[in-house]
Amino acid sequence: MQFSRRRIFGLIIAIAVITVMAGALSFPALERHYMRQQAAQNAVPLKLAVEGLRAALERYAPLPALIAERSELTELLNDPGDQTVLAQVNEDLRQTAATVKASDVYLMDISGRTIAAATYLESGSYLGRNFNYQSYFTQALNGDLSSFSVYGTTSGERGYFYAAPVEDGERIVGVLAIKFNIAAFESIWRGADSEFMVTDRNDFVFMSSRPDWHFRAIRPLSDGTLRLIAQNLQYPIDRIDLLPMTATPLNADAQQVDIQGTPDERFVRTSQRLTDLDWTMSALSPRRPATLNALNTLLIAGLTAGLVLAALLAYLLKQAGLAEAFAKEQDAKRRLETAVTERTADLQTALADLKQTQTDLIQAGKLSALGQMSAALSHEFNQPLAAVKSYADNATAFLDRDRMSEARDNILRISKMADRMATISAHLRNFARKPQQATGPLLLNAVIHDAIAVVDVRLAAEGGAIAYNPPKTDIWINGGHVRLQQVIVNLINNALDAMEDEPDRIVRIEVEGTTLRVRDTGSGIADKQVAHIFDPFFTTKAPGKGLGLGLSISYNIVSDFGGTLSAENHPGGGAVFTVRLQPAKPIEVAAQ
Structure with missing residues (x-):
């Protein structure tokens, strides 16, 4: 079928428009694909952050029970007016807090009143304050070890409390509590590639690498929940605000989230549940890398399509030109048939040589690229591939002889060889990745x-x-x-x-x-x-x-x-x- 130049340009423009529309329609799915990859990458730093948080909490857990065994605490609780013992206990608690890097260590009698504290020399000390309304006090008074996250009503610090009963024989005479400042965890998280947040059972943010997210709920809190928070003085009720977050699931543990603000922010959120604490820790990385990867992929595809269309255009224009030349050649052939025949033969020979040269150059380029790749990888892959072949042959022979144990062993070896080749491939991907992460x-x-x-x-x-x-x-x-x-x-x-x-x-x-x-x-x-x-x-x-x-x-x-x-x-x-x-x-x- 012969095409005029106008019809050729119309066809190329139509194909280009269809290609652009297909790219625009596929962009959302492509972006979600890269967001899922980004979420999987976030899982590694999130796991490290969770383990670090859990290790720190577990480090403080046994301290109240150990400190509560000191005899001078029982002596002071039995005689609160003894100023000598009181001075000794206050100083011992101060030195203990400095040693374990706690925010405060304080002693309460069975009424909940604080009679000694590590911060006894400071203006914001807990001395004289009553904490009988706190759940960690009531639990410890019942003989149980307890823990509780809370916003400090005296110091204004966000703290985590552990408490243990102080016993005199079989009788509980007081409660020893230890508090550490949870802001220390957040300082470690800052500067990472992702933002971190920790939420409680009510999706309330009480720890985060972003200070502007503190004391904000990622979903509306019910009146009952707000009353319970106010009753326990767990968080500053006057500072509670809603973090306007819209989430769309990517998979079981990841979401794409939009946070409305000035300006709006878009993240990929990966979460891990801390079941024993009834907390959820999340890593939120900016969605921009996934969007850029999707755009880059579409750009590469578009450039490839453009090259293909350019080649097609050149080919069709060439064919149209050849058709026009052929028509002129036929007209001239009637007048100079012999001369035209000789020139046509020379032209065909030249075109054949040109096509052969193009074919040779393309093949040489392919061989060069393959040589560069195989030079680095052939040795690393050939050995496990040879082992896989050997193990597969052995497994077949063992199966023929009904020797299932040996066959299973060879199949397991094949699996290990496959894991090894996957590890090699992972190393290559890590090497190719550009080091543009934040420091x-x-x-x-x-x-x-x-x-x-x-x-x-x-x-x-x-x-x-x-x-x-x-x-x-x-x-x-x-x-x-x-x-x-x-x-x-x-x-x-x-x-x-x-x-x-x-x-x-x-x-x-x-x-x-x-x-x-x-x-x-x-x-x-x-x-x-x-x-x-x-x-x-x-x-x-x-x-x-x-x-x-x-x-x-x-x-x-x-x-x-x-x-x-x-x-x-x-x-x-x-x-x-x-x-x-x-x-x-x-x-x-x-x-x-």
Whole structure:
């Protein structure tokens, strides 16, 4: 079928319009897909934050019962007028609060009146105040250990209270309570890639990395709930406000939320239920990355479609031109048939050569791309694939012989090989990801502590130890908690791998200012390898034990923080990896 140039342009414009409409219609579904991916990524920092919160709460839980066993407390409760004992108890409670970093530790008699407190020297002390209306007091007075989240009616601080009975023989003579300021948790969350919030059973926000979300409910509270809050003085009833949030489910644990304000904000929310506390902790990351990913995908698809349409346009115009040329050629053929025949033959030969050259160039480009990819991946994938083939053949043979146990073992080995190839693929995705996540001030001491906790599982299983003397002062650096923890874990794991054949596998960690050093006692780094140690896909490990991406990823992470990562051999043997980070101003924590 022959097309005129006008009809060709009309056809191309119609296809382009249909393509744009299809992209616009598919954008919402594509954005939801990337939001679900973002929610899955949020689950990792959320889990770490939940575990950190739970660990801190559990650290304070046994303290009231231990402090309540002190004999001087019983002595003071039996004789409240003894000023000598009162002074001793007040000072002991003050020193205890300073030691455990509690906001207050105070003693109440059975009427609920506070007769001694760690803050006895401060103007906002609990001394003389009566707390018999608080649930933690009544529960402790009944002989039970108790806990309770509350807004401090005296100090104005948001606190978490634990209480235990003080006993004189079999008789309860008072209650010992300990309070710590929950604002300390929020300071750790600030600066992360996501915002965090903790809500109670009524969807009331009492902890958050965003101060403007404090004391706001994400759904309307009933009059009965408000009366109960006012009765227990649990939250400041005059400050309770509604956080105008509209949520749309993405899956069982994630939602897309819109928060109305100035300006409006859009987030992807991932939640985890703390059943024992009847709390819900959520991580909210901005929805902008998912939207940009969807737009980028549509842009790439649009550019691809544009190239295809351009190629189609060129082809059709060429065909139209050829048709016109052919008509002129036929007219000239009647006059100069022989000459035209020779020229036509030359033209056809030239076109054939051109098409062959284009085909060869396209094939060469494909082979070049495949060669670049296979050079890095063929060895890592060929070995597990060969193992899978071998195990599959063995499983078939065992099934033919009705040897189910051996067949099942080979099938399990095939599954492990598949997991290994999935791990390789995950490393490649991590390497390709751009390091554009937010950074901010954080405690280097805390990051090292969390990294060592992650490696403890491997140390327990394989043997080995970590020699580390924490600095006596807090060291603040600029970075991201999770990503810097990933760097330290990677350096420790590499050190353990380097000492695989050593009888005593000891990884030494040293901190000097904002510089961190990780040393092993292995064979060290060969001189010719030092210059390439941070190159992608460079590895000295045996085949199948690494892609050579870990140090390259770590190098990029540290560079993103404005720091440096270097490697050298130690004069005493082994290798030393040095992480130099940028110092940061300490974050001010609210007064206890």
